[in-house]
Amino acid sequence: MxxxxxxxxxxxxxxxxxxxxxxxxxxxxxxxxxxxxxxxxxxxxxxxxxxxxxxxxxxxxxxxxxxxxxxxxDDTTGDDKPTSPKETREVTRSIETVNDRCDDVPLRLRIDCIAQRYEILAQSPDLTGEYSEVQEALQSAASRLRALAEEAGEPGGAKERLTVERNGKATPVGRPLTPTSPAKQAEAFAAAIQIIEETETMLLRSAGTSKRRQVSYQRIAQAMGSNKVLLRS
Structure with missing residues (x-):
């Protein structure tokens, strides 16, 4: 207070x-x-x-x-949608679900799976106003991770599509994912972790001088940091 x-x-x-x-x-x-x-x-x-x-x-x-x-x-302008505890909880929970969505995915698809989830999260209509930097960070991380997966993939290798079981039938979901080459996997995982860490830093720097935004952005950065566990299996 x-x-x-x-x-x-x-x-x-x-x-x-x-x-x-x-x-x-x-x-x-x-x-x-x-x-x-x-x-x-x-x-x-x-x-x-x-x-x-x-x-x-x-x-x-x-x-x-x-x-x-x-x-x-505070340094919030009247035109911004301000951060709030409720909105921030929704954003962090969405980012944390990346772990659930990609945990059961084969290791070779982990990097592009995270990229795909970030692409989807970045499309959220809630990431406006003071959350616009979060949207930009997710878009940037998704683009870099997707490019990394492509670079670490087998030349001419086939992409793979995730599926979910619906009514007893396997149904493809999302875009096709690029598997990383076994020979490049360790190096690619390390690079992916670095991309996420750099995105965390980007978020923290984007908070500005507003203490309210700093608290929200710290929590969002921590949620993104939790996704690194997928790359340490």
């Missing part, structure tokens, strides 16, 4: 009684509130607050003021 100083609480209480609107100034790093008499009151933005929400509540004894929006404590 964002905290405000005792002086600020008193000032806000007086302003709420007088009916004066209270707004957080966009000035960084210590945004201010303008008092009715022209005085300036500091809002303290500490590292320990819940960075996944922009709402900050103050002492409920101050009648007429229940919640404030600390716009100056």
């Amino acid at each position: 964002k905290t405000i100083s005792a002086v600020s609480v008193l000032a806000l209480g007086m302003q709420s009684v007088w009916g004066t609107p209270v707004f957080a100034s966009p000035v960084l790093p210590t945004p201010t509130l303008e008092g009715v008499s022209g005085s300036t009151y500091q809002i303290e933005c500490h590292d320990g607050f819940d960075s996944e929400t922009e709402e900050g509540s103050i002492n409920p004894i101050l009648r007429g003021v229940e919640k404030l929006y600390f716009a100056g404590c």
